[in-house]
Amino acid sequence: MLSRSLTVLARMTVTFLVIVTLVFFATRMTGNPVDFVVGEGLTSEDRALLIRYFELDGSWWAQYRAFLRGFIDGNFGLSFIERRPVAEIVAARIWPSLQLLLSAMALTLVVALPLGILAAIRRDHWTGSAAMAVAFLGYAVPNFVLAVFLILVFAYWLNWLPVVGNATALHFILPTVTLAAGLIAALTRFTRNAMLDVLGQDYMRTARAKGLPERRVILHHGLRNAGITILSVIGLQVAGLAAAGSVVVESIFAWPGIGDLLVRSAIRRDYPVLQFGVIAVAAAVIVINAAVDLAYAWADPRLRRGTLA
Amino acid sequence: MTAAPLLAVENLSVAFGGHPAVSGLSFTVKRGETVALVGESGSGKSATALAIMGLVGRDGGRVTAGRILLDGTPPLDLAALPEPALRRLRGRRIAQVFQEPMTALNPVIPLGEQVAEALRLHEGMGRAAARAAARAAFARVGIPDPDRRLDQFPHELSGGLRQRVMIAMALACRPDLLIADEPTTALDVTTQAGILDLLRRLQAETGMGILFITHDMGVVAEIAQRMVVLRAGRKQEEGPVAQVFARPRADYTRMLMAAAPRLGAGSPPAPRDPAPVLGVEDLSVGFPTGPFWARRVHHAVAGVSLTIGRGETLGLVGESGCGKSTVARAILRLIEPSAGRVRLMGRDLAGLSAAALRPLRAEAQIVFQDPFASLNPRLTVRDLVTEPAAIHGRLPPGGRRALAAELLARVGLEPEAADRWPHQFSGGQRQRLCIARALSVRPALIIADEPVSALDVSVARQVTDLFARLQREDGMAILFISHDVAVVERVSHRIAVMQAGRIVETGPTEAVLAAPRHPYTQRLLAAVPRPEPGRLRPALPEAPPPPPVVLRAGARPARAPLVAVGPGHLAAIDAVPPPVRAARLPAAAEA
Numbered sequence: 072m073l074s075r076s077l078t079v080l081a082r083m084t085v086t087f088l089v090i091v092t093l094v095f096f097a098t099r100m101t102g103n104p105v106d107f108v109v110g111e112g113l114t115s116e117d118r119a120l121l122i123r124y125f126e127l128d129g130s131w132w133a134q135y136r137a138f139l140r141g142f143i144d145g146n147f148g149l150s151f152i153e154r155r156p157v158a159e160i161v162a163a164r165i166w167p168s169l170q171l172l173l174s175a176m177a178l179t180l181v182v183a184l185p186l187g188i189l190a191a192i193r194r195d196h197w198t199g200s201a202a203m204a205v206a207f208l209g210y211a212v213p214n215f216v217l218a219v220f221l222i223l224v225f226a227y228w229l230n231w232l233p234v235v236g237n238a239t240a241l242h243f244i245l246p247t248v249t250l251a252a253g254l255i256a257a258l259t260r261f262t263r264n265a266m267l268d269v270l271g272q273d274y275m276r277t278a279r280a281k282g283l284p285e286r287r288v289i290l291h292h293g294l295r296n297a298g299i300t301i302l303s304v305i306g307l308q309v310a311g312l313a314a315a316g317s318v319v320v321e322s323i324f325a326w327p328g329i330g331d332l333l334v335r336s337a338i339r340r341d342y343p344v345l346q347f348g349v350i351a352v353a354a355a356v357i358v359i360n361a362a363v364d365l366a367y368a369w370a371d372p373r374l375r376r377g378t379l380a
Numbered sequence: 381m382t383a384a385p386l387l388a389v390e391n392l393s394v395a396f397g398g399h400p401a402v403s404g405l406s407f408t409v410k411r412g413e414t415v416a417l418v419g420e421s422g423s424g425k426s427a428t429a430l431a432i433m434g435l436v437g438r439d440g441g442r443v444t445a446g447r448i449l450l451d452g453t454p455p456l457d458l459a460a461l462p463e464p465a466l467r468r469l470r471g472r473r474i475a476q477v478f479q480e481p482m483t484a485l486n487p488v489i490p491l492g493e494q495v496a497e498a499l500r501l502h503e504g505m506g507r508a509a510a511r512a513a514a515r516a517a518f519a520r521v522g523i524p525d526p527d528r529r530l531d532q533f534p535h536e537l538s539g540g541l542r543q544r545v546m547i548a549m550a551l552a553c554r555p556d557l558l559i560a561d562e563p564t565t566a567l568d569v570t571t572q573a574g575i576l577d578l579l580r581r582l583q584a585e586t587g588m589g590i591l592f593i594t595h596d597m598g599v600v601a602e603i604a605q606r607m608v609v610l611r612a613g614r615k616q617e618e619g620p621v622a623q624v625f626a627r628p629r630a631d632y633t634r635m636l637m638a639a640a641p642r643l644g645a646g647s648p649p650a651p652r653d654p655a656p657v658l659g660v661e662d663l664s665v666g667f668p669t670g671p672f673w674a675r676r677v678h679h680a681v682a683g684v685s686l687t688i689g690r691g692e693t694l695g696l697v698g699e700s701g702c703g704k705s706t707v708a709r710a711i712l713r714l715i716e717p718s719a720g721r722v723r724l725m726g727r728d729l730a731g732l733s734a735a736a737l738r739p740l741r742a743e744a745q746i747v748f749q750d751p752f753a754s755l756n757p758r759l760t761v762r763d764l765v766t767e768p769a770a771i772h773g774r775l776p777p778g779g780r781r782a783l784a785a786e787l788l789a790r791v792g793l794e795p796e797a798a799d800r801w802p803h804q805f806s807g808g809q810r811q812r813l814c815i816a817r818a819l820s821v822r823p824a825l826i827i828a829d830e831p832v833s834a835l836d837v838s839v840a841r842q843v844t845d846l847f848a849r850l851q852r853e854d855g856m857a858i859l860f861i862s863h864d865v866a867v868v869e870r871v872s873h874r875i876a877v878m879q880a881g882r883i884v885e886t887g888p889t890e891a892v893l894a895a896p897r898h899p900y901t902q903r904l905l906a907a908v909p910r911p912e913p914g915r916l917r918p919a920l921p922e923a924p925p926p927p928p929v930v931l932r933a934g935a936r937p938a939r940a941p942l943v944a945v946g947p948g949h950l951a952a953i954d955a956v957p958p959p960v961r962a963a964r965l966p967a968a969a970e971a
Contacts, residue, residue: 292486
């Protein structure tokens with residue numbers, strides 16, 4: 072377990088460095104930031120002054136080193152537009168995003184796991200087919216369409232739910248449902264397939280031969296095994312969601328999260344914010360991946376302790 | 381104790397869909413008695429077990445007629461009991477041990493918990509009490525170091541220990557009836573002997589009745605008092621084991637008895653001074669294992685030498701994991717040997733490039749264990765059996781059609797079979813197809829890796845007879861690999877016994893089996909169950925443990941030089957007592 076944790080940690084560090092480097096060079100490749108920020112009407116002397124002021128006249132290597140040094144010092148720069156430290160701006164956006172992510176994940180688990188298990192054990196029954204039909208619907212409808220539909224019905228016609236911002240618990244309902252719909256569809260299918268694999272296994276028959284109630288056979292013996300597969304899917308989904316999935320939903324519902332921030336700063340060419348935002352998201356994805364890796368080992372004893380061959 | 385039998389199956393019929401699996405079956409099991417339910421695949425043995433457990437509905441079957449009476453006050457009809465009542469009986473009064481101990485245990489739940497949960501459920505024990513009881517159950521079935529095992533997982537135990545856990549689990553609540561469904565079929569014979577001894581001892585302690593399902597007549601003779609012979613869901617014969625063995629009444633029983641391999645039934649006479657076909661010298665195969673900072677090498681094969689001549693069959697026997705299949709694959713260079721020489725028809729295969737090796741591949745063909753997995757389901761039989769000939773450009777003038785017809789005739793299949801697909805054939809027929817495919821290039825050597833292990837005894841007999849006939853006709857050399865000494869005896873002129881990557885004894889079949897010299901060979905032979913009711917199996921002789929096979933990189937595995945102990949009969953030097961070695965050494969020099 073220890074060597075596995077160390078491996079995971081080493082992999083996290085390397086991945087993070089690679090991403091930071093990519094972000095640095097990708098932003099540099101778009102051209103000289105002075106031209107974007109200040110725009111037309113700048114004398115060439117002033118332009119040179121600004122370039123010197125921002126230390127953009129050094130070599131790429133020197134700039135890269137300065138960039139990394141800033142990282143280590145915790146000095147990530149100022150927003151071009153708000154003139155505030157980018158760390159502060161991004162930090163304010165992380166919690167709302169995380170809240171939305173967590174509530175969407177919670178909804179997904181609560182709906183998809185039972186639905187998937189039901190679809191597996193009732194696969195020859197209409198309830199199983201119905202569960203899969205619901206799941207397929209989630210796949211087929213893009214989330215922005217679903218969002219608009221939900222807003223139309225619950226906010227515009229019925230006037231039951233608020234649409235903009237994250238002030239109250241009620242504000243969570245529509246974005247959470249929108250965000251979770253696709254996840255529920257995917258996870259239901261995966262849960263069903265994983266359970267179907269497990270249901271035919273010999274140890275399920277052994278569990279029944281012990282006289283265990285069906286509920287315990289399915290949930291304890293079955294889901295513990297299927298859970299290993301399901302866990303990896305959840306990990307991928309959460310990471311995907313943290314990376315980009317919530318950009319659309321946050322924009323539609325004006326959710327003050329990091330996705331919304333990224334879109335805005337990209338539109339306004341606020342590169343320090345964009346750069347740091349991307350790195351923050353990458354860091355989140357890396358942490359989530361590592362957590363899933365460790366959870367995987369926790370769930371599967373065959374990984375936890377190597378085979379004694 | 382009441383006079384009524386513990387279990388009375390009356391006129392039981394079970395069907396899966398419209399297909400009857402069991403028809404009108406009746407038998408009884410008394411307390412303290414072991415009844416063997418004997419039959420080949422598809423005989424309805426397992427369906428009967430499932431019906432008794434009340435689990436047949438789970439697999440899509442149902443009891444269509446009859447009663448399954450379990451003694452008690454009041455007696456219960458298991459066939460008519462509702463599920464909640466059945467559930468209270470399962471694991472408490474009736475328990476089952478399954479065939480495959482790897483897949484029958486849950487891989488992600490600690491072993492102790494898998495036993496304890498039944499105790500908590502049926503006996504209402506608390507967590508600590510159930511854990512203590514599980515520990516006691518482990519100790520009772522002879523699991524060493526039970527405290528540690530409680531928190532281990534199935535993949536950390538050997539097959540024999542896993543089956544002991546299975547038995548501990550089944551017996552945790554002291555059931556009245558134990559159904560053992562081929563509990564030793566997946567195990568090595570020496571492990572099997574231990575499990576059979578264990579079941580007998582536990583039965584003597586608890587007085588439970590055992591319904592023992594098996595296809596192995598030797599096991600029947602060893603463990604059961606009475607037997608029921610089943611074929612296609614119908615009872616063929618029933619009676620005390622000694623009586624049925626001495627005077628089988630049903631034709632089917634007689635056929636089963638005749639087909640069952642029997643150790644000591646004789647082996648074919650060896651050809652005289654055959655021309656060498658295969659010569660293997662000091663073959664070694666090592667697999668790297670462990671993390672990169674502590675690299676170790678698993679020496680699966682360590683210095684194996686053997687020769688096979690024209691028209692000769694060498695039987696290679698050994699228990700699972702001893703490296704016999706690795707030898708087969710290394711000879712054909714399906715895996716790369718790490719050292720040693722392989723000479724096939726005078727050519728040294730080691731060091732040949734893949735292209736240079738290809739023409740020689742026609743000289744050596746292989747038949748695998750599982751005929752279901754080794755035939756491509758998307759090819760017709762004609763394309764399948766003629767594929768090697770087509771690859772090597774050895775198609776006769778009539779092309780694939782003519783060759784396929786000839787090959788099918790030789791392995792005893794209809795010529796019409798050429799247009800069909802593999803899934804339309806039974807296991808035995810598929811193995812014939814695999815043999816026909818190997819024959820298509822008229823190889824000098826056929827390597828048969830456990831070719832009959834997946835087949836029923838009667839079918840296995842036909843397949844080994846086929847090998848013998850083809851060898852008489854074509855004179856090919858055969859390397860016949862099996863874990864079953866009795867099968868090997870029937871087909872082999874000479875045998876080689878393998879243990880932990882080394883050959884510990886080799887020689888003419890008769891000589892090795894009649895007078896085994898290496899303790900491991902002696903132990904292996906003593907463990908083989910004999911179809912002789914009433915015979916008490918001698919305690920297994922102790923054999924010294926083999927040298928370790930997983931070594932740090934660079935270390936050389938221990939060698940076991942062979943010395944002559946009889947004409948053509950060699951045994952590993954570490955096992956032959958010094959006086960014998962001294963006396964026999966001159967003989968070795970002469971030979």
